[in-house]
Amino acid sequence: MLLVAGDPELDRHDSGAGHPERAARVRSALRGVRESLVADAVTQLEPRRATDEELTRVHPRRYLDALRAFCLSGGGDLDPDTTVVPGSWDTALLAAGAVLAAVDALGAGSGEAAFVAARPPGHHALADRAMGFCLLNNVAVAAASLVGRGERVLVVDWDVHHGNGTQDIFWNEPAVLYVSTHQWPLYPGTGRMEETGGPKAPGTTLNVPLPPGATGDVLLAAFDEVVAPVVERFSPTWVLVSAGFDAHRADPQAGLELTSGDFAALTERVRHYAPAPGRVVAVLEGGYDLDALRLSVSATVSALLGERDAPEAPSSGGPGRDVLAAVRRARARVEADG
Ligand SMILES: [Zn+2]
Numbered sequence: 001m002l003l004v005a006g007d008p009e010l011d012r013h014d015s016g017a018g019h020p021e022r023a024a025r026v027r028s029a030l031r032g033v034r035e036s037l038v039a040d041a042v043t044q045l046e047p048r049r050a051t052d053e054e055l056t057r058v059h060p061r062r063y064l065d066a067l068r069a070f071c072l073s074g075g076g077d078l079d080p081d082t083t084v085v086p087g088s089w090d091t092a093l094l095a096a097g098a099v100l101a102a103v104d105a106l107g108a109g110s111g112e113a114a115f116v117a118a119r120p121p122g123h124h125a126l127a128d129r130a131m132g133f134c135l136l137n138n139v140a141v142a143a144a145s146l147v148g149r150g151e152r153v154l155v156v157d158w159d160v161h162h163g164n165g166t167q168d169i170f171w172n173e174p175a176v177l178y179v180s181t182h183q184w185p186l187y188p189g190t191g192r193m194e195e196t197g198g199p200k201a202p203g204t205t206l207n208v209p210l211p212p213g214a215t216g217d218v219l220l221a222a223f224d225e226v227v228a229p230v231v232e233r234f235s236p237t238w239v240l241v242s243a244g245f246d247a248h249r250a251d252p253q254a255g256l257e258l259t260s261g262d263f264a265a266l267t268e269r270v271r272h273y274a275p276a277p278g279r280v281v282a283v284l285e286g287g288y289d290l291d292a293l294r295l296s297v298s299a300t301v302s303a304l305l306g307e308r309d310a311p312e313a314p315s316s317g318g319p320g321r322d323v324l325a326a327v328r329r330a331r332a333r334v335e336a337d338g
Helices: 023-034 061-072 088-107 138-148 164-169 216-234 260-271 290-304 321-337
Strands: 002-004 043-045 076-079 082-084 114-116 153-157 176-183 205-210 238-243 280-284
Touching (some): 002 088, 023 280, 023 290, 043 088, 061 088, 088 114, 088 138, 088 280, 114 290, 138 164, 138 238, 138 280, 153 216, 176 216, 205 216, 205 321, 216 321, 260 280, 260 290
Parallel strands (some): 002 043, 114 280, 153 176, 153 238, 176 205, 238 280
Antiparallel strands (some): 076 082
């Protein structure tokens, strides 16, 4: 098991006093890994910086130049939620590079799975715009790198928010299947079940928008009944997980009701979507309650190696089953058209 993480004490991305997306999150995630059942099996790698060539597969050079210049000239607000300082640029390069380092290392045969504990998160970042705490789309940069090598990439995004950036970047990319479960309605307002991919890649986006209060049993049913058949048909060669933990019931940002036990069960499902060991990377996205984050990361990394570590019981009984039926019907229409 590979852990790719830098030293949070050296993190220079200061998002502002009281901001929920803070370096303490990475400290909590690392504590979760250390407390997990698989702590003795973890090898830690330092992240590297994403290169220009890797970043420009996703982000236009003029956006990268402008972001770098904005940060280095002192920073400020990129949107109402997203503030940067000079150190933010380097931190962002390391977060994108951390996922690439995980893919490189697994590709070279050095582990069964990887977890990336880095910040800022990435899944709201569009090709040419920072938003929602995200500067560079870390998972998209790694997915694009894999696609450049002829791989077929499944991105599973279970962050409580829809990953509008990742969806948009791969909207017309047939080699990437983007699957998101998220609360609806919620920021950023995308992720309807009718969003299923662009004209060059129909059916390669799958959104499962869930009502507030949805519990782990509904999420698991979504994966088993809706997601699994689509993944099987797509037949990915790599799996990247946008692993946000803000769907935890303790998280202040949203209203889903998951526990760390549910994240263990979700991870157990998702790791089997990979065609072989060494082809799955889970990447930290959101997750703003530090204790929930620690427990959820612990459960997730254990489950990545097939160990069941459930400090909290799985949750059940919440709403959303009707949504699954509607998503299945929407999916059947897409497949009939395709
Ligand atoms: Zn989120």
